[in-house]
Amino acid sequence: MAESMQGLKRTHRCGELSMKNVGETVTVMGWVQKNRNKGGIVFVDLRDRAGLLQIVFEDEEELMAKAAKLRSEFVVAVVGTVVARSGAVNKNMATGEIEVRASELRILSESETPPFPIEENSKTKEELRLKYRFLDLRRPDLQRNLMMRSRVATLTRAFLAEEGFLEIETPTMIKSTPEGARDYLIPSRVNPGTFYALPQSPQLLKQLLMCSGYDRYFQLARCYRDEDLRADRQPEFTQIDMELSFVDVDDVIDVNERLLAKLFKEVLDVEVSLPIPRMTWQEAMDRFGSDKPDTRFGMELKDVTDVVKDCEFVVFKGAIENGGSVRGINAGGQGSMPRKKIDKLVDFAKDFGAKGLAYIAIHEDGTVKSSFGKFMKEEEMTALIEAMDGQNGDLLLFAADKNKVVWDVLGNLRLEIARQLELLDKNEYKFLWVTEFPLMEWSDEQGRYLAMHHPFTMPMDEDIPMLDTDLGKVRAKAYDIVLNGTEIGGGSVRIFNNEIQSKMLELLGFTPEQAEEQFGFLLRAFRYGVPPHAGLAYGLDRLVMLMAKQDSIRDVIAFPKIKDASDLMTEAPAAVDTKQLEELGIEISKPAEEE
Amino acid sequence: MAESMQGLKRTHRCGELSMKNVGETVTVMGWVQKNRNKGGIVFVDLRDRAGLLQIVFEDEEELMAKAAKLRSEFVVAVVGTVVARSGAVNKNMATGEIEVRASELRILSESETPPFPIEENSKTKEELRLKYRFLDLRRPDLQRNLMMRSRVATLTRAFLAEEGFLEIETPTMIKSTPEGARDYLIPSRVNPGTFYALPQSPQLLKQLLMCSGYDRYFQLARCYRDEDLRADRQPEFTQIDMELSFVDVDDVIDVNERLLAKLFKEVLDVEVSLPIPRMTWQEAMDRFGSDKPDTRFGMELKDVTDVVKDCEFVVFKGAIENGGSVRGINAGGQGSMPRKKIDKLVDFAKDFGAKGLAYIAIHEDGTVKSSFGKFMKEEEMTALIEAMDGQNGDLLLFAADKNKVVWDVLGNLRLEIARQLELLDKNEYKFLWVTEFPLMEWSDEQGRYLAMHHPFTMPMDEDIPMLDTDLGKVRAKAYDIVLNGTEIGGGSVRIFNNEIQSKMLELLGFTPEQAEEQFGFLLRAFRYGVPPHAGLAYGLDRLVMLMAKQDSIRDVIAFPKIKDASDLMTEAPAAVDTKQLEELGIEISKPAEEE
Structure with a gap:
């Protein structure tokens, strides 16, 4: 006893x-x-x-x-x-x-014998550890992660308070808006047949706080998305969320650079040299094939469309004729990669939509082996190798397709090769701002433009006239902060004008009635004097994951859920009393699946 | 433009x-x-x-x-x-x-003319102001409130971090437990027919964090209760929630007294003299008729049962014979209160369950007028007045009933008279710890004992034997912190032992199966070495309301809901797309009420 x-x-x-x-x-x-x-x-x-x-x-x-x-x-x-x-x-x-x-x-x-040993770098299956999360959380490595998270939160709050930000809590039982991801719903008992939604972010409410004159707002806000979960997602997650009035892009970037520098200095003793480099979205795609480039290594994309535009290789020719491009990366020193390994890279590229992957292996002795050599004249080959800065011992890889596919394939291939070559050092922290994102993104699926960030993002001043003429080319005052190839935060300058906001919603396919029903209160607020404002939100889970050098956000969350959004420890979600449902005025239309 | x-x-x-x-x-x-x-x-x-x-x-x-x-x-x-x-x-x-x-x-x-003027102490109807909350929030008084709230949060976090507390986020999509208030539910799409619940508090999870060795936890946690709303309630509210390991009552009280002193000093420049007085629940009821006494004024209750036990007044006699008591308060200097006003006090007392209210008015000239004088001998009357310390010009008010009713009636009457006499100064801050609460409370309605705090509260060591013999008399290691008659926080030492916890759940009417289904993970955790632990939670909204000298928590919440739990600005809750419900596998069984 x-x-x-x-x-x-x-x-x-x-x-x-x-x-x-x-x-x-x-x-x-x-x-x-x-x-x-x-x-x-x-x-x-x-x-x-x-x-x-x-x-x-x-x-x-x-x-x-x-x-x-x-x-x-x-x-x-x-x-x-x-x-x-x-x-x-x-x-x-x-x-x-x-x-x-x-x-x-x-x-x-006293204690019974635990179902698994409490030790660092546990080899126990994650499922068992999550079932006994209260024991798993005793592991010193998990404890360090959660202590780091607490410290990051404390430092962030102290810094932002010092900078004049007010921490203001916004409600988490709000109105459902179909734009964006799927909402989690909460049935109302008082008004049966109606529902609250859990917020995907406090976006509209923080903009209203700017309308109300709070000037600088922040919150470590719980956000919710009912998505099909990938490895790195949770149904609920935390944002460091902020919004500032009377500012433009540079002001937001300035305060956030100082925040990041402070966090990395105090938590990791890492100096972040400021200013953090900036790159437009266009440049990021052209050089890295990604809107969140990992700049810890080179192996940049090169556009060789012009070099190969007259060659007879149909794959290249076809892509160019269809308005696409031919681009390559130079996997330096990999010229002697065995054929089997190259084939695996080809398969990898196909996963990202490539029809194939063309390559040139330059052996140490200067001889060349290529998957498409026979379709090229010798001087074309030489020109191509020269354009790619190919040296003896290099491996050149090419994709030819629509730009979007080419970027995606080579961007991912670049990362895959870096992983294979172990070029990615978790102790190195490379930050990058990516700016001037496209305002809209065409969705083939939906046959319409979708907002790339969200419908409240301000177009760049000089691009506003193109809203009516060339929507796909309009750039936004949007910015993402990227760390080692992961987007850790993003934001934008907001529209603060009723007419532009209404126009945006119209371009996104909202009828005036739909716009009024869903965003009526925002449009109403915009009638009564709104300051220019802008904001940014970080994914706290992801940020801490990178700082703690972990591979999963589950390792920086006390009680995470698994891929089907269930909690193995408490067994939530679970059946509830019929009485509870009756009070809410709802019925289950599909029977619960048997286990 | x-x-x-x-x-x-x-x-x-x-x-x-x-x-x-x-x-x-x-x-x-x-x-x-x-x-x-x-x-x-x-x-x-x-x-x-x-x-x-x-x-x-x-x-x-x-x-x-x-x-x-x-x-x-x-x-x-x-x-x-x-x-x-x-x-x-x-x-x-x-x-x-x-x-x-x-x-x-x-x-x-630019701005259209606002629907109401933006000014302090607005006279505009609250409904209109809540519909245009984004304008209402421009009022300097509301801005001061929210800025104070932000400051209270910042200081609280800084203090607790300094004291070795870790801020750890607990999930808000958890398992529903029928104990306590009504849960808000969230249907699961992945497992149709099952539900998450929003937490009423992070109680179990913070206890698990103690099991896991985090030692000191805090969180400004959003909590949810689907109750029929009273003026001072919101469906979602915020707790300053904390839990400590290897501590007993005094340790929790010590750190919290220093926290409160810091907040009041830094935010209001008010010195809280430490230690804050403590009073057992029994003493609070006996002296003030309330478990959250307002100690800014006296007018304490006196038990005169012994003095009147032999008198012939049937109201007194009957109450005593039924095991109740006769108690009074002395409204000093109110001896000449007009009959009409006294009658209003009688009505007020009846609202709290009194069958009537007996009084003795002592005029300035020493003559006495009493509602029950004719039933009393003169020496009985003299003895009663003496027991009540009645002086010329005083008004003595008596209730006779079961203790619970007597306390409630006189406790509230005392406050009502203080309000009428304007004895309550919002600039005076009187703190009080109330300790040694009863562990259980008998519910006539349910015909069983209910936990007075919650089922995880530790009984006082010396009372543990009475769990089996005299449950109603068992005191708990529970404590509330009271400010000016409002409970601003409360907590307890927790049970950290499997057997006592199982026994408690049994006493509360749980079958072993129900206990396992709902609290299985806690009982499981208790098998693997649990530290003694205790905690406390403040209602942040209420605390800030008192600090900001406001009468409603709506004045310290950015976007509050009204009594029917709806949001007048966004019009949440609202109908949703049928498609959303289909995906969740639920149907509406009652039609939505027409407006």
Whole structure:
């Protein structure tokens, strides 16, 4: 049976003790990591969130007997004296120079044998760990991640408060808007047949706060999207969300660069050199085939359309005739890549929509092997290699298709080769602003233009006339912040004018009635004096994931859900009482699937 | 048409300028509060969140003409020079000693005439203001409230981080538990027929975080309750939520007293003298008839059961014979209260369940008038007046019933009289800890005991044996923090032992199967080593409401909902597309009510 901690008061966390405390009497409390008997002396490694501490039980027989019975994950309180280690110093332990000689031991809580060991870099299947998340969360690596997340949140808030931002909470039971991803709905009991939605972001509400004169707003806002989950998505996630009045692009970028520099300095001791480079969307696509380029390495795309435009290779010719392009990357030093590996790259390219992948392997001796050599004149080949800056030992890879496909294929191929060559260093942090995004994106599926960011993004001043003539070419005052090839945040200057906003909604296919029904309150607000405003939102989960060098956002979220959006620990979602549904005035139309 | 702010950069907020800035060229931006023409000079009061600033347009005719056209709520940018006021200093304005002589004016956004004036202490009907919340939020008093709220949040977070608390986000799409208030539900699309619930609080999850060794947790957590709304409730509200490991009651109280003292000092410049007084629940009921006593004034309850136990007044006698009590309060100096006013107090008492209210009015000349004098012997009357410390000019009021009714009646009567006598000073802040709450509360309605706080509250060590013998008498290690008669927070030491927790759930009427289904993960967690832990949660909305001296939490929430839980601005909740419901596998069983 558990003992009480009455009369005891913890003086230190385990991991906080050091040589400075030698001679002090301390009271520590924590979990038994392990327990070993060595020459009649009992050694216990005690664990809390600050780290491990070695406790020594010797001399007193009753105490030693009690200590010998401790098992993993028992919770104990220990009173003792800090001493320099008698045995060898443990350099793998922050407290490795000291140990605590126990004079009192209380067992506060016993433990059954856990279903898996509590250890760093656990090899246990994630499903089991998520079912017992409360145990998984004891792992020091997960604890470090969540402590880092807490620190990032604290620093962000302190910085933004210092910069004059107000933290204002916006409601999470709002009106459903069909634009964007799928909403999670909440049936109303008071007005049966009507629903609230959980917000996909506080976008409209933060814009209203600007209308209301709050000047600078921020919130670490919970956001919700009912999407088919990919590895890196959660049904609920957190944004560092901000909005500023009386600003243009540069003002938003300035304050955010300083925020990022502060976070990386204080959390990781990494200097972010400012200003962060900027690149237009067009340049990013042309050079990296991606709107979120990983600039930790080169291997940039080159447009060789002009070089090959007269050649007889039908793949190139056809693409160009269809208004597309031919572009290549130079995988430097990979000229002797075996055919099998090249074939795998071709398959990889096909996954991204390529019909094939043309290549030129330049051997160390200068001889050339190419998948399309026979269709090219020798001088055409030479010109192409020269355009690609091909040296002996290089591998040149080409895609020919519509621009969109070419960018996507080569952009991803570039990353794949970098992964294979281990060019991606998690300790290197390369930031990049991508600016001047297209305002609209044509959807073949829907046969209409969709907003690339959202319907409230301001077109660039000089492009406004093209709204009526060449919509696809209009650029937006939008910007994304990219870190090592991941978009960690994005935002835009907003439309703050009723007429332009109405026009945008019209271009996006809203009838005036639909616009009024869904965004009526915003359009109404725009009638009463609106300041120019702009904002930005970070995906906090993703940002912390990168800072903590993790591969999944599940490793920086305390209680994550799995791909089907269920929680393995609590077994949510679950069936509910019929009475609850009756009160809400809803019925289940499909029977729940049997397991 | 709106002008661009291009080329301009705001240098100050309007309200930030003072005599120190005289001579500087500044650029300010904001909303036109008013505009007047005086002797050919145009004066504009410009408003932003920092305050009002007087702008003067003179000399330049074009500029003056443009300024003369400005109307309320236009958004403008002004470049000008700060000068000491030529006219009278305005002591009602923080910037009243200066004005800005404009050299440039740009109209960034025009405004229609707002549906109501933007002014402090608005007289406009709340419904209209909530419909146009984006305009209502421009009122300086609401802006001060939300700025105070932001500051309270910032200070709270900084303090708790400093104290070693980690901010950890818990999920808001969780499993529904029928215990407590009604849950808001979210249908799952992936598993049709199942539901998530929005959390009523992060209670179980924060306890799991203690199981997982996070030691000190906090979160400004959004919580949800689908209740029939009273004036002071919202469907979603915010808690300052915390939990601590390896602590007992005193540790929680200590850190929270320092938090409160810091908040009141930094936000209101009010010294909270520590330690805050503590009172057991029993004493609070006996002395104040309330578990959240307003201790800004006396008028305490006195138990006179013993004094009147032998009298012939049937009301007193009957109550005592039924196991109840007779108690009174002394409304000092109210002995000459007119009969009509006394009758109103009787009606008030009846609203709280009293069958009547007995009184003794002691006139200034020492004569006595009483509603029950004829049933009492003279010496009984004298003894009663003496017991109540009745002096000439006092009014003594008595209730006789079951204790619960007597407390409730006199506790509320005491407050009502204090309100009438204007004894309640909003500038006085009286804190009080109420401790040792009953663990359980008998529900006549449900015919069983209910948890007074929640099912995870630890009984007091010495009362544990009574769990089996006298459940109603068991006290809990629970504590509420009360400010001026409002409970602003509460918490408890938690059960951290599987057997006691299972027993509690059993006492609350859970079958083992129900306990497993709903709290299985908690009971499972309790098998693997749990630290003693305790916590507390504040209602942030209510705390800020009191600090801002407001009467409604709607005045400290940016976008509040009204009593039927709807949002007058966005018109949520609303009907949704049939397609959305089909995807969720639900149908509406009641037709939506017509408006």
